[in-house]
Amino acid sequence: MNCERCGIDASLTHRDVDGFAYYLCEACLRGWDAVRSSSPDAADESRSPAR
Numbered sequence: 001m002n003c004e005r006c007g008i009d010a011s012l013t014h015r016d017v018d019g020f021a022y023y024l025c026e027a028c029l030r031g032w033d034a035v036r037s038s039s040p041d042a043a044d045e046s047r048s049p050a051r
């Protein structure tokens with residue numbers, strides 16, 4: 001199978017993102033997680049006023 005992000009032929013891991021199913025290789029998964037964990041949305045949430 002080919003990675004849906006970089007297109008290399010490798011063993012892929014299924015990842016569900018915003019309701020879409022993606023199949024990513026290990027390298028892309030790490031990059032993906034890094035992007036997701038530092039996404040503006042997440043930062044926004046942590047910055048919102050405390051309840």
Ligand SMILES: [Zn+2]
Pocket residue numbers: 003004005006007008024025026027028029
């Ligand atoms: Zn990839």
